[in-house]
Amino acid sequence: MKIIMILLFISLILVSGCISQVSDKQAAKIGIIIPLTGASSDAGNYVRQGMLLGQGEINNATNRKYNVELILEDSQFKSDLAVSAMQKLMNLDSVKFVIGELGSSQTLALAPIAEENKIILITPGAQTTKITDAGNYIFRTQINTRQEAEFFSGFIKDKAGNKPLALIVWNTDYGISYVDDYMRFYNETGSVIGSVQKFDTQETDFRTILLKIKDNGERNALIAGNRKHIGTILKQASELGMNITFFASSLAEGKDMLDTAGSAAEGLMYPYPLDSESTDTVQQEFQTKYQQLYGTKSEMYGATGYDTLYILSNCFEKVGTDVEKVKQCLYDTKDYRGASGILSFDKNGDVSKPFIIKTIRNGTFMKYEE
16 A cells, blocks of 8 residues: 555656756746636646646756746636636736637637736637737647638538538637638638538537528538537437538547447548647657556647647746747747647747548547548
8 A cells, every 4th residue: 555655646746747856946837727617628628637747747857947837727618717717817826828728719808818918828729710810929739720621621522522511610709710711711612611500608409400401401511619519419410310421620539529429420520630640759759658647648639738838838948937038939939849740830829730631430539541
C-alpha cells in the first residue's frame, strides 16, 4: 500500500506541475475559461487534460525560467458565465493571459474585454470566421469554418453529386459562420445548398427537423453541432428509417458522439485537422505520453490544448511576461511543430492546419479510404 501511495503522489506531481525541481523559477499566471460541466464539457475536459500534461512537463523542466500556474474557470458553455470568469481573472487574479473559450459565441463575448484591457486571449476551439477580425490581442490555435468548408466541400460534392446538401447547424455564431462559408464554397463546386435547419444548444429532439429534410426529398445532410448533438441526430434519423448520407463537421469525433449514436454512426464522414497516426515524431511522442497518462489517444482538443499552453509558455521563455512582447512573439511564431501539427500565426492571429478525411467503421474513428 505504501508503494502505491508513493507512486500516486509522484503522478500527481507530474500532472499538476505544482512542485518544480528548480526553486528560483518565476511564476506566470494563465487563466483558463472552458466548459468543464454542461454542454460541450467533454471537449473542455479534453483541453484541460492536454494542458495538464503540458503543465507538468513545463514545470518540471530544469531548463525553463517560468513555471505556469493555471487558474481554471468553468464557463458551462455559457457566454454570461464566461464573461464573469474573465472579469474575475482580470480583477481578482490580475491575469494578463487567458486560454479560452471553446465556443464561438463565448469567445466573441470575451474578445472586446480582452482587447480593451490588453489581455492576450487564445482560443483552442472557437471556429467562427468572425474571430479573425476580433482584435490584435485575440489568437486561436484551432482551424476556422472557412478553412474547413473550403477543404470539405469538394469531397462532399464527389459523394453527393449534384443533389442538394441540407445543413443542420447550431443556432450560434459558429453555426451562422458554418452556413455562410458552405454557401460560398459548396456552391463553387457547382452544386447547391438545400434547406438550412437550425437548432438551439439545449435541443434533444431533432425529429421535426429530420422529417422536414425527408419531405424536401433531400438525401444528403451535413451536421454541425457538438458530439452529443451529432450522435442524437444520427440515432433519431436511424429510428425514423431515413435513407440519407450524413456528413459532419470536425467537431464530430469524441466518445460522447459514439456513445449516443451507437451503430447509427457507422459510415459518417467528416474532416479532421489532426492525424493521430502521423509519423511525425513530435506528434507520436505526444500521443504516447497522453495515452500513458489518460489511457487513450488524444483527439484534436487535447492536442490543441497542449500546443496552446506550450506556445504561450515558449514566449515567456523568449521575452518574459510583458504583454506587448508576448503578443509580438505570438505573431512571430511560425512553423511550430506541435502535437496538433505545424502551426503558424498569421497577421490576424489565425492558424492553418492540414486536414484529413475520417469516418467511422465498426465503432471506431479512422482515416477514410475508398
